[in-house]
Amino acid sequence: MDKMVQGKNLILVVDMYGCPNRCRHCWLGHMPNRKMEDSADEWIFNYFKPYFENITYYSWLREPDFCDDYRERWTKDIQLSRGIMPQRFELGSFWRIVRDRSYVKFLKEVGVKRVQLTFFGLEETTDRYVGRKGAFKELLQATYILIKNEIAPRWQAFINEGNKEEIVQLLPLIEELNLYDRCAEFGVPFSFFVHAGSCDGENRKLYGIRINKQDIPKAIIPYFLHYDKVKTEREWCELLKEEPKSVMYHNEKDIVLNISNCFDVYFNFTHMTPNWKIGNLKEDKREELIRRIIDEDTQALKLAGKISIGELVRKYGDFQSDKAFEVGDYKSYLLNRYIDGQ
Template structure:
């Protein structure tokens, strides 16, 4: 792992948790126990002290009060102000909002538009039964439709993300018809944009590794409508949306290029703090082999040192286990299940390897 050379990093606290237990979530099924505002003040002060006491290039902090469901707590406006107070610069906002809150709070969409951005992504896994199954929550599909309406009423643009599993296959034409019935293309155009919808398979990390049985094969996706395929190509900017495990394994083994260090530091480096004070970086999952330490037991300096020194199992495997070796141990040269790219497949193998090695302890 290269040394952290960023002037600004982020610190995110899981203050409120999440209403969902999504089957693809790389963050896992965390507790909704929550943290108090005083906890966030204390956690930020620990990082500020580290910056002041050490010769680190880090000079600024971004602060977030969530990393699972944004704006889930009823005091979401107050927490936005807290992020602004404690962080350097404006709070980070993404094209993600609380779909749960959009369906329940009539004032939320207008507020979200005022702080930006003007688009929100909504995830579906099919129609009602499949989507509720995917979220592990009854009513999730209905919430997604209600959220779509609330966004449009506020002049915001919804974008639909479809998760491609075998649960979606019998529903895909129904979803496309629903887009037409709701006149989403026309209505998004009326608020000043183009309706976007795309489809991809869930990443096979953490919770996603547990639903590999629902990953479709190349044969099963042969009949997918060209409309959603083309929309997905345009969204991702590539013609080939997926390849089989067999093909990707062969490419990895046949690649004669020198071994490269996998997955460099993310463009925006964040440290994620769970409600039990365990600390992770946004370079892996929240499985135990990625844990850098605990805020109540370890200094920030020691956790940064573990991060930079690859001193946890997840980082050791990520940066020091060769792709070829992973394929030889975990790959199936005959498997026709589809993956977005080599990175997705190698994430699956790394997760399997870390889980196996961790359970030996």
């Protein structure tokens, strides 16, 4: 028991099955799908068991329930967890909703009240951004199935310079499909919001077409997430150019570990690239890996501490850019520019 880390909860989020999609905004970054061996869950749990009193286990890191035995899987996640049980949040797999009619019943049974569905525009664009033909139609079908089962669909849309007009066209589509009234009939709220997403993972590759603040269509502004907190890159550059602090990521009571299908471990700070890796469960010494977790000792965090936000702005900020950012996303973008160049 002397090894026990006091005052911290551990949340293990493991990519045991992969994801049916390859979204172009995916903050995690694209990884090959590889089913981990069935015993990996217990092995990973036991790895951390001597060190943490409370451990919550999730068998999915990407889209949930991408395994046929999702019911048993969920039960196993609960059985494995100790102290704090896993939650469902607003997550569900639209891929599975349209392929397996009993899946929506399962979502209801486990208390899912709302499922988020992601659009990138109309059919062709959404299919292209999700990386799968048929995705848009499936999203619409999933919307109906959820409503009929009294689960609220929450549509989110990612906007950029390339798809901004199509995002506007989602508004008449919502009207045409009568989604607010349909939902009301089944006693659930319909909601829709738009944002530009963070600028890490795959979405960072879309920096070139990131939406300019003044190009956000007027009709979309009421739906734009935290619009009052969004500024242009040039405004952030001016505001932050003398900032002496560094970009800091830090775990409070909960330590969330994202674990890839080859046992690489990351904090859930920004994306999963080599500099952000804490280590590998199979390759590194366990005591050392636990130390790195507790001390938050990764190459990326070391680098982050060596440079101020002001320096990042002066090195990588574009004082002419009108690209729209919330401050946290902009700082991550700048920091990753620096880290990737090391």
